[in-house]
Amino acid sequence: xxxxxxxxxxxxxxxxxxxxxxxxxxxxxxxxxxxxxxxxxxxxxxxxxxxxxxxxxxxxxxxxxxxxxxxxxxxxxxxxxxxxxxxxxxxxxxxxxxxxxxxxxxxxxxxxxxxxxxxxxxxxxxxxxxxxxxxxxxxxxxxxxxxxxxxxxxxxxxxxx
Amino acid sequence: xxxxxxxxxxxxxxxxxxxxxxxxxxxxxxxxxxxxxxxxxxxxxxxxxxxxxxxxxxxxxxxxxxxxxxxxxxxxxxxxxxxxxxxxxxxxxxxxxxxxxxxxxxxxxxxxxxxxxxxxxxxxxxxxxxxxxxxxxxxxxxxxxxxxxxxxxxxxxxxxxxxxxxxxxxxxxxxxxxxxxxxxxxxxxxxxxxxxxxxxxxxxxxxxxxxxxxxxxxxxxxxxxxxxxxxxxxxxxxxxxxxxxxxxxxxxxxxxxxxxxxxxxxxxxxxxxxxxxxxxxxxxxxxxxxxxxxxxxxxxxxxxxxxxxxxxxxxxxxxxxxxxxxxxxxxxxxxxxxxxxxxxxxxxxxxxxxxxxxxxxxxxxxxxxxxxxxxxxxxxxxxxxxxxxxxxxxxxxxxxxxxxxxxxxxxxxxxxxxxxxxxxxxxxxxxxxxxxxxxxxxxxxxxxxxxxxxxxxxxxxxxxxxxxxxxxxxxxxxxxxxxxxxxxxxxxxxxxxxxxxxxxxxxxxxxxxxxxxxxxxxxxxxxxxxxxxxxxxxxxxxxxxxxxxxxxxxxxxxxxxxxxxxxxxxxxxxxxxxxxxxxxxxxxxxxxxxxxxxxxxxxxxxxxxxxxxxxx
Numbered sequence: 001x002x003x004x005x006x007x008x009x010x011x012x013x014x015x016x017x018x019x020x021x022x023x024x025x026x027x028x029x030x031x032x033x034x035x036x037x038x039x040x041x042x043x044x045x046x047x048x049x050x051x052x053x054x055x056x057x058x059x060x061x062x063x064x065x066x067x068x069x070x071x072x073x074x075x076x077x078x079x080x081x082x083x084x085x086x087x088x089x090x091x092x093x094x095x096x097x098x099x100x101x102x103x104x105x106x107x108x109x110x111x112x113x114x115x116x117x118x119x120x121x122x123x124x125x126x127x128x129x130x131x132x133x134x135x136x137x138x139x140x141x142x143x144x145x146x147x148x149x150x151x152x153x154x155x156x157x158x159x160x161x
Numbered sequence: 162x163x164x165x166x167x168x169x170x171x172x173x174x175x176x177x178x179x180x181x182x183x184x185x186x187x188x189x190x191x192x193x194x195x196x197x198x199x200x201x202x203x204x205x206x207x208x209x210x211x212x213x214x215x216x217x218x219x220x221x222x223x224x225x226x227x228x229x230x231x232x233x234x235x236x237x238x239x240x241x242x243x244x245x246x247x248x249x250x251x252x253x254x255x256x257x258x259x260x261x262x263x264x265x266x267x268x269x270x271x272x273x274x275x276x277x278x279x280x281x282x283x284x285x286x287x288x289x290x291x292x293x294x295x296x297x298x299x300x301x302x303x304x305x306x307x308x309x310x311x312x313x314x315x316x317x318x319x320x321x322x323x324x325x326x327x328x329x330x331x332x333x334x335x336x337x338x339x340x341x342x343x344x345x346x347x348x349x350x351x352x353x354x355x356x357x358x359x360x361x362x363x364x365x366x367x368x369x370x371x372x373x374x375x376x377x378x379x380x381x382x383x384x385x386x387x388x389x390x391x392x393x394x395x396x397x398x399x400x401x402x403x404x405x406x407x408x409x410x411x412x413x414x415x416x417x418x419x420x421x422x423x424x425x426x427x428x429x430x431x432x433x434x435x436x437x438x439x440x441x442x443x444x445x446x447x448x449x450x451x452x453x454x455x456x457x458x459x460x461x462x463x464x465x466x467x468x469x470x471x472x473x474x475x476x477x478x479x480x481x482x483x484x485x486x487x488x489x490x491x492x493x494x495x496x497x498x499x500x501x502x503x504x505x506x507x508x509x510x511x512x513x514x515x516x517x518x519x520x521x522x523x524x525x526x527x528x529x530x531x532x533x534x535x536x537x538x539x540x541x542x543x544x545x546x547x548x549x550x551x552x553x554x555x556x557x558x559x560x561x562x563x564x565x566x567x568x569x570x571x572x573x574x575x576x577x578x579x580x581x582x583x584x585x586x587x588x589x590x591x592x593x594x595x596x597x598x599x600x601x602x603x604x605x606x607x608x609x610x611x612x613x614x615x616x617x618x619x620x621x622x623x624x625x626x627x628x629x630x631x632x633x634x635x636x637x638x639x640x641x642x643x644x645x646x647x648x649x650x651x652x653x654x655x656x657x658x659x660x661x662x663x664x665x666x667x668x669x670x671x672x673x674x675x676x677x678x679x680x681x682x683x684x685x686x687x688x689x690x691x692x693x694x695x696x697x698x699x700x701x702x703x704x705x706x707x708x709x710x711x712x713x714x715x716x717x718x719x720x721x722x723x724x725x726x727x728x729x730x731x732x733x734x735x736x737x738x739x740x741x742x743x744x745x746x747x748x749x750x751x752x753x754x755x756x757x758x759x760x761x762x763x764x765x766x767x768x769x770x771x772x773x774x775x776x777x
């Protein structure tokens with residue numbers, strides 16, 4: 001998958017804005033993830049050098065927390081809630097339908113970088129269970145049969161823009 | 162600068178706000194909590210703004226965007242004050258009518274009222290809706306009343322008066338003894354006496370101390386912390402400032418789940434406003450006490466709800482828990498004494514200082530005082546946020562407030578305490594909800610998730626679900642948790658797949674007890690609770706899986722079979738078109754499912770409008 005072009009200046013700016021503080025490691029990685037959608041390997045190396053934190057520790061933190069990703073992510077992030085309330089109302093079946101519709105597994109990204117699929121444990125919108133979120137848009141009371149039309153809607157909306 | 166330097170200035174500001182605000186002025190309160198927002202309440206709020214502008218009513222009426230009202234099931238929720246007329250499922254197109262009829266003439270828009278399914282009667286006022294009527298909203302008292310992004314709204318309802326009172330008139334010792342006397346306990350689920358924790362931290366050696374607000378609500382199915390952070394962030398800040406003053410801390414951290422962007426935003430706005438008014442910063446209320454709060458975004462790790470893991474995460478490390486004999490009150494953040502409380506616990510503090518320990522302790526049971534906030538979710542009619550006095554029976558919460566089980570199905574169990582909790586069966590429905598009783602029943606309070614399960618829920622599958630969650634979230638540091646949960650998951654998965662043997666149940670029990678006794682932190686110690694409680698109360702279901710190779714609830718795919726009822730099938734072909742496996746054959750009007758091709762995905766059953774597809 002295509003790696004992003006190194007932009008050492010931007011990552012430097014992020015590190016500087018936290019005054020090179022070692023304790024700000026998580027916050028720095030969060031900002032890099034925000035900028036690039038994932039944590040490029042070159043950026044991890046740069047963070048390690050600038051903060052004076054061993055690369056293994058930076059990698060440890062980057063792989064420990066679910067919020068971080070080490071590979072590029074798709075244009076649309078599809079999140080399916082697998083919180084208890086959603087699970088009881090059948091969200092695992094929704095995830096399964098999404099996996100077969102997109103041809104990827106949970107946590108993966110389509111090869112055209114259109115969609116990333118991510119299950120999450122509770123979005124706190126239990127009244128809408130089972131709930132699925134594409135980008136910022138919530139889809140409530142999801143069923144496996146609705147999956148196809150929701151994805152089509154998302155894509156056509158995207159083409160309009 | 163708008164710095165408030167004395168309690169008198171605060172009182173004067175509050176009085177002027179109260180005088181300036183006409184209590185009889187018609188106003189709209191639109192819920193912008195996450196649930197209502199997901200259902201489009203932002204558009205509703207925008208429509209109100211536009212309509213009010215269009216009709217030139219900016220002076221006569223007001224539109225307020227509030228935090229979560231709690232009744233998520235009926236969102237978007239809109240309340241028209243001061244009469245508190247309650248409208249539910251409001252859409253932007255309803256707005257012009259609400260403005261011209263209700264806001265201007267107090268005429269009611271009948272179709273937007275809530276109908277009580279029990280009596281069939283429409284209910285006019287918010288406080289008469291059964292969901293709210295039987296609650297005691299104290300921690301959530303101003304959620305849904307105030308605009309969380311406006312500090313003046315909070316000050317107008319008496320906000321920061323407890324802080325003024327504490328700093329101007331109370332010694333640190335006095336504050337701690339009031340909190341001790343109130344009986345307040347950790348509302349994050351642990352239930353440790355808050356006053357005692359504060360005293361330990363105050364007495365711990367060291368000049369530099371910290372306080373931490375835990376808003377890393379990781380339990381699936383719990384959203385009370387989120388609603389509080391979104392809906393009344395200043396109450397949390399005020400509690401933390403009072404606590405820091407009493408303990409002798411000058412720096413505070415709020416650790417908030419990154420999945421809660423709105424909570425993060427509202428807390429940051431609140432911190433900025435609080436600084437502007439001088440409630441945070443140097444010499445608060447002209448005293449020598451200075452204090453400031455920083456927000457840390459969580460990284461999405463359940464284990465970080467555990468105190469030592471949370472501390473490690475704030476320090477920028479992996480969230481691995483430390484040994485339990487080191488208490489964070491003595492050695493926490495950067496090895497300094499650190500007092501960590503859940504955000505609901507912090508938000509209870511101003512209330513206790515304002516009304517005194519005795520009044521707070523009047524509510525609740527012998528050992529659990531005050532109220533508890535629960536997210537009532539799952540197979541229940543009224544999904545939402547519920548605040549009740551400690552000791553309220555489960556039955557009352559699920560039936561009187563929650564409106565009973567969804568689709569009239571039979572109640573099977575209620576799961577409390579998230580992945581650390583357990584399942585409570587029907588025969589214990591009279592159980593009063595407090596810290597001790599839930600623990601005795603094999604569950605726990607946890608973050609206040611309360612998940613209702615009906616007879617279409619398989620309890621073995623529920624155990625598998627939580628083990629799967631915990632296996633992913635175990636940090637892997639200690640062996641009993643890392644290996645034990647994995648092995649338990651293997652056994653339970655085998656049982657759900659029809660590969661289970663009867664002796665597996667004994668092994669499972671033994672393993673669960675070992676993990677419980679020997680894990681390092683709370684995650685591992687409580688991880689077997691769902692297994693243990695389901696083995697205790699629902700052993701029959703385990704037997705059905707291992708002996709008869711049947712799943713009574715019809716959930717475990719390897720143990721069930723889909724078939725079509727001939728007398729109900731109309732031959733419409735809806736299922737046939739949707740079946741991803743082409744497992745459905747049609748012989749004329751008669752449809753049948755080929756069990757060899759069927760993957761038991763259930764799509765046919767969703768598609769059938771005639772209830773012709775059954776699971777055995």
